[in-house]
Amino acid sequence: MDFMLTEEQKMLRDTFREFSQKELTKEYVRWLDENCDFPPEDMVRKIADLGFFGISIPEEYGGAGAGMFDLCVALEELATASVAMAISMGLTPAFGGRPVAELGTEEQKREHLPKIAEGKEKWCMALTEPAGGTDILGAIATTAARDGDAYVVNGSKMFISGAHVADWILLIAITDKEVKRSKGLSVFIVDARSPGVTINLIDKVGIHACGTTEIFFEDVRVPAADLLGSENMGWYHILGTLNPERIGTSMLSLGIAKAAFDDALQYAKDRTAFGKPIGQFQIIQHYLADIAIEIENARNLIYKCAWLCDAGERYDVEATMAKIVACRASEKAALHGMEIFGGYGFTMEYDMQRYFRDYKQMMFSPISDEMSMNYIAQSYGLPKSY
Numbered sequence: 561m562d563f564m565l566t567e568e569q570k571m572l573r574d575t576f577r578e579f580s581q582k583e584l585t586k587e588y589v590r591w592l593d594e595n596c597d598f599p600p601e602d603m604v605r606k607i608a609d610l611g612f613f614g615i616s617i618p619e620e621y622g623g624a625g626a627g628m629f630d631l632c633v634a635l636e637e638l639a640t641a642s643v644a645m646a647i648s649m650g651l652t653p654a655f656g657g658r659p660v661a662e663l664g665t666e667e668q669k670r671e672h673l674p675k676i677a678e679g680k681e682k683w684c685m686a687l688t689e690p691a692g693g694t695d696i697l698g699a700i701a702t703t704a705a706r707d708g709d710a711y712v713v714n715g716s717k718m719f720i721s722g723a724h725v726a727d728w729i730l731l732i733a734i735t736d737k738e739v740k741r742s743k744g745l746s747v748f749i750v751d752a753r754s755p756g757v758t759i760n761l762i763d764k765v766g767i768h769a770c771g772t773t774e775i776f777f778e779d780v781r782v783p784a785a786d787l788l789g790s791e792n793m794g795w796y797h798i799l800g801t802l803n804p805e806r807i808g809t810s811m812l813s814l815g816i817a818k819a820a821f822d823d824a825l826q827y828a829k830d831r832t833a834f835g836k837p838i839g840q841f842q843i844i845q846h847y848l849a850d851i852a853i854e855i856e857n858a859r860n861l862i863y864k865c866a867w868l869c870d871a872g873e874r875y876d877v878e879a880t881m882a883k884i885v886a887c888r889a890s891e892k893a894a895l896h897g898m899e900i901f902g903g904y905g906f907t908m909e910y911d912m913q914r915y916f917r918d919y920k921q922m923m924f925s926p927i928s929d930e931m932s933m934n935y936i937a938q939s940y941g942l943p944k945s946y
């Protein structure tokens with residue numbers, strides 16, 4: 561396995577690193593957290609101008625035709641500067657670009673992919689429902705009933721990131737109630753401004769600049785041409801979206817871990833006690849060493865998953881492991897980071913409080929750590945525990 565980036569990947573990394581250092585300053589990111597439920601449009605345009613949204617769009621539809629690995633290289637830089645920025649920008653490639661490229665008809669690809677590549681469309685994915693996310697097959701109640709040349713959607717979705725700014729909703733709904741649930745779901749491309757769609761923001765603890773919403777669908781007419789993939793194959797289609805999403809969200813957690821580590825390391829060098837920098841005390845050194853080990857582990861596993869994904873190999877178990885390893889790295893970085901900052905870590909004056917609030921979202925989204933552990937255990941042949 562080659563751990564070296566290609567010249568193109570180094571350029572991509574440097575472009576996003578320089579951009580993040582210049583534009584996503586600590587002051588700007590703090591302002592975002594305190595004032596925004598999504599990054600302002602001028603910042604979205606700047607990121608679009610860097611080519612972010614087209615990285616993994618096929619060349620014939622206006623993208624760079626690169627894969628998950630390259631997307632991770634750019635995402636790592638954004639996420640280290642601002643996880644809220646990275647998650648907000650990552651929604652469209654994950655829930656628009658990839659599903660349409662993989663499942664779309666030629667017409668759907670021509671309609672959406674060039675605009676996605678230019679950053680002119682925003683997407684979100686609506687899978688989770690109020691009755692549950694982990695057991696989504698048991699909880700899902702949103703229906704899409706065929707009526708002439710359209711489907712009529714009724715129901716509600718919960719915790720949907722970025723729907724309040726989205727142009728398009730990747731919706732998963734029941735199209736056949738009579739069969740086993742996994743064989744009766746379909747995926748739709750829904751215009752977020754359709755009559756009957758109501759979207760409300762939900763107050764949450766962290767990642768403020770990527771708002772999360774509830775969505776209500778009341779007799780929403782979706783043209784039959786906006787079915788994505790085959791009718792009643794939605795569950796199997798959406799699994800193809802959830803695995804790459806796990807790689808992306810692992811990268812978001814890694815970004816939080818790296819940012820918390822950098823701040824804690826600097827503080828350990830600057831802060832003195834008993835006439836020495838606190839970074840001279842062994843326990844502080846061990847805290848930092850622990851975080852550094854977990855960051856390195858997570859980073860290696862995430863890039864391995866991206867590499868497997870691009871090679872067309874199976875990577876579902878590895879991506880689920882990466883999700884856990886990266887979450888734990890961000891948790892350790894935020895918790896130890898708080899310790900290293902002492903009382904100041906608990907004030908709003910420093911960013912450690914934000915890492916502490918932000919890392920938690922990644923523990924249960926897009927899949928909880930408990931369910932991830934179930935998935936990994938089952939992959940070794942153990943019986944389903946639920």
Ligand SMILES: Cc1cc2nc3c(=O)[nH]c(=O)nc-3n(C[C@H](O)[C@H](O)[C@H](O)COP(=O)(O)OP(=O)(O)OC[C@H]3O[C@@H](n4cnc5c(N)ncnc54)[C@H](O)[C@@H]3O)c2cc1C
Binds near residue numbers: 685692720722772931
């Ligand atoms: C900020 C945020 C953003 C999100 N963004 C999106 C989005 O864009 N689109 C989308 O569709 N969804 C989104 N989600 C939903 C997310 O995927 C769900 O929250 C997640 O799947 C968990 O579902 P739940 O919250 O209903 O918890 P529940 O499913 O009710 O689970 C509650 C607890 O029970 C545990 N549990 C459940 N079953 C088992 C089991 N078999 N074994 C062990 N433990 C179990 C869980 O791990 C958890 O600890 C988001 C959530 C949040 C909070």
